[in-house]
Amino acid sequence: MIAQLVKSAADQGVYLYAKEGALHFDLTVSEFPATLKQDIIANKAEIIAFLSHAEGTSGNAQGPQPGHYPDGCVLSYTQQRFWLLEQMQSGQSQYNMPVALNVEGALELTLVEKVLSTIVTRHQILRTVYREQDDAVRQHVLPEHDFTLGFVDLSDSQGEQQQAQLSQCLLEEAQRPFDLTQQLSIRGQYVKLQGTGHDQRGVLLLTLHHIASDGWSMDVLINEFVTLYRAFAADQVNPLPELELQYADFAVWQKDRMQGGEFEKQLTFWQQTLEDAPLTHSLPTQHHRPEVKQTQGAHVTATLPAYVAQQLGAVAKQAQLSPFMLMHAVLGVVLSRHSNQSDIVIGTPVANRADEALSPLIGCFVNTLALRLDTRHNTLEAYLAHVRQVHMNAQVNQDVPFEQLIDALNLPRTSSYTPLVQIMLTTNDKFTDGNDESALMALPDVSLSPLEGSHPAIKFDLEIALNISDNQVETIWNYDVALFDAEFVEQLSEHFNNALIALADMSPQTRRALPLNRLSILGDKLESYLINGLNNNSADYPVDKCIHEVFEEQALQTPDQLAIKFGNKQLTYRELNERANQLAHFLIREYQVTPDTFIGLCVERSLEMIIGTLAILKAGAAYVPLDPAYPRQRVTYMMENSGVKIILSTHFIIEQLDLTDYHSICIDGLGNEQVVQTFVDYSTHNPRELVAGLTSSNLAYAIYTSGSTGKPKGVLLEHKGIVNIAFNHRHYLKVDGQSKVLHFASMSFDAGTWEYVMALLSGATLVIADSVQRLSPESIGQLLHSEAITHVLLPPAFLAMMEFRDDLALKALAVGGEACDQEVVEQWGGAYRMVNAYGPTEISICATWAELRPGQKVTIGKPLKNTSAFVLDSNLALLSPGVVGELYISGVGLARGYHQLAEQTAERFVSNPYFDGHNKCVTETLYKTGDLVRYLPDGELEYLGRIDQQVKIRGFRIEISEIEGLLADCLDVDAAVVTVATSATGAKHLVAYVQLNNKNAKNSVSGHENINDDKAVIQRIKTELADKLPDYMVPGMFVPVSQWPLTSNGKIDKRALPEPDLAAVEGEYIAPETHSEQRLVAIWAQLLHLQESEISTSANFFALGGHSLLVSKLVRAITSDPELQLQQIDMQDIFTAQSLAQLAQHIDLLRMQQLNAQAADSICDQDLVEDGEI
Template sequence: MSDEKQSSALEEKRARARALIQQRAAKPRALPPSFAQQRLWFLDRLEPGSHHYGIPFAVRLSGTLERSALEKSFQEIVQRHESLRTTFQAREGEAVQVVGPAPELPLHVVDLGGLDARETARRVRELTAEDVAAPFDLERGPLIRWKLLRLSDAEHILLLSMHHIVSDGWSIGVFVRELAALYAAFLQGAPSPLPPLTVQYSDFARWQRDWLQGDVLEEQLAYWRAHLADAPTALGLPTDRPRPPAQTFRGTQLPLGVSPAVTAALNVLSRQEGATLFMTLMAAWLVLLQRYTRQDDLVVGTPIANRNRAETEGLIGFFVNTLPLRTNLSGDPRFTDLMGRVRETALGGFAHQDVPFEKLVMDLRVKRDLSRSPLFQTMFVLQNAPLQPLALPGLTLTNLDLETDTAKFELTLTLVETSGALTGWLEYNTDLFDASTAHRLARAYERLLEGIAADPERRVSALPLLDAAGRQQALESFHPPAVPLSPRPLHALFEEQARRTPEAIAVECEDDLLTYAELERRANRLAHLLLASGLEPEERVALCLPRSTEVLVAMLAVMKAGGAFVPMDAGAPTQRLALMVAECRARYVLAPASLAVKLPVPPEARLEPGAWRQEGLLETPPARTVHLEQLAYVVHTSGSTGVPKGVMISHAGIANRMLWEQHALPIGPEDRVLQVASFGFDASIWEFFRALLAGARAVMVRDGAHQDSRYIADLMARRGVTQMNVVPSLLRVVLEEPRMADCHALRTVVCGGEALTTDLVDRLAEHSSATLFNFYGQTEVSIDATWFTCAPGMARKAVPLGQPLGNMKMHVLDVRGQPVPPGAPGEVYLGGPGLARGYFLRPDLSAERFVPDPFGPPGSRLFRTGDLARQLPDGELEFLGRGDHQVKIRGVRVELGEIEAALRQHPAIQDVVVLAREQAVEPEPPALDPRLLPLEPPPRGPSPHPLP
């Protein structure tokens, strides 16, 4: 069928509908509800007695009030409109609306005369709040109520409230106009001047059900199915509190306003771009949501009057419909280009507005999530036809703003254009958001509109959300004062400690104990061997050693000789070890002979454990000078191409990290530090040197037992461990071991490598009096960059990242590298002396991740972590997850691309996608342990279906 024929057929159907709606046949007592009424009835059944869907209205009456005329006017309005005489009942499980005779609704007057001004104001607030919060009974009715507060003979306040199931915002205007006309007439003793209503709301409900079926319904639904295909069902706006399992409607409003000058500029812009002011303001709201969610594909609801026929304009009833408008902001468009996208979306929605939202939700079969509303969670409203002022003879009337405690959606932005300026309010759910968060959102929107008015051709990512003062505050939030430290090369710091406490035990691994003096002697001997073998400054020495004190001897020896050690987990697959040895261009490999022969180095470059025992080696420190900027070690992390990347850490970086902790959290010779991390990860370096730079003892777990929770708890109890560094997932299972009850010496627990949750903080407090610290960082910043002191009973789910440790700084920046406002998510950038030099032989990747610091002195750098975070109302920083395809599995950084690349090498695999899925681990939720889940397409065959 051609477009012309389709249009003609649709118009014929509309004509028949108009005829149908005008038929005033006798109606049965029980009538079907409209689709919108049916949904509200269902919601009321879920939460009986709720007041969330009341529409309150209040006006102050100054002057001489004729109560009888007011009361008669009210009764006449109720008599005129069947909707105000309607109740709702269940018949065979379905809702029906029952139209009854007009109930007697006498005007209830509360006399507040004689009270002083302060007490009067208090009682008015109290009575108004009570009226707003009073529920409606849909089955018994009435669904409209009114009350008059008498302040004096010349001052009254009229309170009016209707349930949304029989009313909407437009209906308030109808009520106001009719009340004014009726009061004026009744005051003069004249009859009602209002013409009879030719239709009632029940006619609309019947028409809607009769007309919206068959081809008419299918044509409209087809548009929405295409418009919302694969649309996101949840708005990723970070909340201030965990989302309740079932959606709540508690909320409040925050006022906002836009100056006349900015309003005028936005109106001019709208006309220039062929858009309405609604489209311009909606586009700005979408920009704000994108900046706070980092989502390009957004669905926002907007109400539409849905009174397309003249017969319905004078009715009180629930006509308003909601349109889910979907806009894509990808590609960082200019704001004017975004306006074009919004214009197209809005016009398409307006042209297909007849489908009730409730019918649309049913048709799309939206997967229901009781914790949020379907399709969208935020609403945008522009009231460009503001409520007509109520004018009554002999009275001066003032509309009163009512503070409701409800929010139908998570966020609703309502704007009204009056007297050449925009005013409005932001309604928000108080179970999700703090007042400070709503305030920041409102101010950010105002600032955004100012930026749009000043330069609408800017890219949306460049539009400002902060003023100059806010920007400066954001830059300084996580940049504490410098800490005076005296860094020296890591081995030099150890040598100083060895001279102070030569006979103290430095490290133990079961029965193998080394004093500081013996450790220094062995390390010196091995260092001289490396020098005699020709090791040059910063040449790499791969350490592939089983768990023993030989590891620490080797680390120190390589640094003393001026080289950089490359720690590796000897238990890792040989193929991966060989890849890392080749990648770092290792000059020497220190490994057992059985392993060394499998690694890509010549025989003369292989050293075995205990090589320091060779005859003729000196036991004094080598004379080679090692500078702070020289490499101390290279640690490999997962790489997206399938090849691990080597992170180059200098002595200056690791020395700053270790000296700061001894400065801030000092330990001494009496302390025992648990060494549990795999040698392939930099946490093991922290564990060793946390002890060795303080004269304490490093207590190593035996080989193969670094994930054995029972053994670890027993070792801590036997050896009197006072400090442990552990990933949260391992701490959770260790705490379940009965032997933890005997770990009386434990004073400090440091968690890192994974997000730490407050339930684990509380669980530790149940087992131990130890202080728990949350450390955050990455290998590229010398292990850690921030720290936070935990306390049990914290009113949040995740532990914050805390403040930067000594001489480090942190920024949260947007996609353009500019500070984000508090509450908005951004990428974490870290700076300071702890930054790695870069990735070994990867200048391209180094330039991508280590970028110039635009806020620091010339030559300074920042590291892009790829982590997302946001500043909380209390100033702390909350970790939100990764912004890329990297995950952490039990504290180990894993690039999913590396796993995919390895799997694709298998000849039987055509393509593969690897996902990280969290699943509960014992003993109970909320302990979640990520697992890698490879997804493989169907096998090769005549009709392969490779993954996109």
């Protein structure tokens, strides 16, 4: 602590002061103590900020003054906070502060009791109780007290039995709650373990409540205990100087001081600094956050060796940071990489004892500073400068009490976590004053030492304690076991140390130039595993060949094998190849097409569709599929944007689209004998020798996908990526000459290319579904059966609407294009081999795939051969397994980019920082998919939704896919889609569209039902979600859907979902109906100074202006209301209820329980009278 260091310097004759931003000193001793000098240099920046702040505030107001408070006095802001927490979590020990000391030697227990009694008398705060009066809580000092030391004798036990009894004894004592209304805030207990006199061994446990103590106070307590014990053992009087002030003086002074202009200036700083800060951290928790904060903690400890500690001191000095600042900076990076969040808020305590008269006091002075870091800086040097400025600003503005800041920010309160700060970073730096610390603990004939292994209750989600010295850096990670597993915290600890070691080993030149995303936290082994181990899947596929060349080789091998079939029409490989050759020769001779020339293909589903596709490729050009079912405006845009001059089509379509400005070539009849008459003069031989300069790096096609600007964008794909996917089909999906592949998708989607290359580059038969069949799940089911299809790719939403049948010949049922629900896998995955094919258009259709099996988690698996996948944060830093990040893909199938969209291409196709030329799967460019994923322990990827589905509502970051997944797990839900709707006021709301678990719904007419028809079911779903999710993640509106609207490609069309009525969840006044609602409206109106007509039953107490100080008043108003007749309600209930209506329902429930209990007591009393026992 900086204040402690400044005081320690003064005690040693070194007086520090700041002048014009520099640190100066005056000496009253002959020379500057060497160790002190090192401490000052290491913390120079923070000392300057501390002294500047002290100088800026010293002249503005008088310090605390001694006073007398016979009627009690106000609570300090920190006391208010702990009082409120105590009421919310009554009966818990979360804010107990136990300290256990090993005792060896002749400890006199009567002296111990006398010493502690003296300390209680000396420090009024330890004999202060808290009472509610006049709608407020005030603290009262008990004029007398009777402190008694507890005693437990375990000396009859030995070994492991004694150790177990000791642990249980210490745990029970440490967790025993205080009654702050009438008990002292300190208690002591001695546990005797062995012997008497000099052979005595035991444990002394002192427990204080945080409302009366802090870390500094514990040092004061131990120092005074040792000093008094020594004096009393020598029959001396109390040697401690009289205290100038008591804690109550500070509380009164603080309340008065908070009214000044300096305070308002500091408060404004924090309001601006923390505006729109995340309300909770985004670290992945291994367990759902409980409704009420739990207190059971555990810890992980790690130590870095002396050479690292020494090097880090030098690193900090070069960066003009204190060692603590440097550790904070590294922790920010580690938390950012584990949460994929660049906005990191970490709390740290400050002593808040600027006035020297406060130094010897026991009491809770500590204040929490919320330090907000931004990890989006490009370089390490810039980031460290940012961290330094964050600390400087925080030191200068450290006087605003954390509790008052939370109220000023109007942050929501909950019993589940601390607002704004759930992660705390502390340092246990001990600044030397030249004395041996072990000597400070020595008593006459007695040795005291801290008991190792004792662990207090956890107050936050994660508490990181640093012990920094010249010889080592020790980190203690205390964590809430209700949220985190030891394995995860051990990983955090390991990665923190990895980063520190990396910094220590780095040269100054490297540190100055290092991109922040290249600061390694993973260690060489894990980093190598993520880059190469998970991407070690290269294969010697003929990716130097073009699509049509592989097809031609296949046609030569199996000329008489059936190649394509459409209805009653079909062609062999020889026939298909020859007719495509004739059309290709025509294009080459008549239009002199060259590689990378675009040719439009606008035909209905037919044999001609495939002939035209192959002909364009054989001519050396690239095809642009134009679906004639698309709106005319969209087709026109695609033709104009791509710059096609030649379009293959049919008579009917040519007339409909008015293609007079294009070279339109009618290919009607190419699927039958008319080809002889149409292109009789053109060769049936492969035109390979006529196409100069064509390689597998030339374009094969351009697929137009939806664009963020509202206009579709053309994705440019090359031959080699498609050849790679075809050979992946051969080896992974076992496609061969006996296979029959269904062509289901439109050629305007990349799945249309997947399907024809799957068949025709592996010798299989391609069966084309017609335009009517592909719109009907029933018809597709019949086609799969009648044609004995072995391989098919379908959208999961379409498959979900198909009636299951177990008489199909399927050898591979692939799903893709959208996330697959578990229910679909349960229905189909047991009977057939089911494969989840994931991949954006930009990676040649498919990038990863996974086997899907009933009862197993749905994943997107691992990369295909010659493809690599990376899970990265927004700065392209590698993320650990289990951490959610964005999926980036590289490999042979990567698209060239977007047609005529250089800016968007540069945005989505980025330089790969992990390319080194050694791994064929890891290419120079990465594609930024926009998909959120994480690695599972087995190395498979789990898909978690789109990054644009990661929304922020009321300050909380929300993963929509998590809500959708839990909805799908509900027994009443078949499938669910969650969207974010924005109201007229600009507020965002979660809307859940649910297909309820009604087996007849799949065959019903498309549409949606009124939400009131399924009110009971929806309420059941809400209740189930509320047990698993925090309230802010439970959708405010549910819309039942009997059948999903689908796009032309069989995916769920979210734009066609019914519009939600947001008036039902926002802004609409709902009048009170029940008696409890009416009484609550009256009570709220009085407390909040509102008209009753302004309070809707859907309103939230805190949203209307309620704050922490009003909660206790609200509880008293409810329990004292003669009409509600409720004897007790917990503060926690106020925070849990999200609306007045919910609170009224809870009050009705409590009153019912109260009446039942009274009735039971009455019956019991009557039974006793009848039995003659009274």
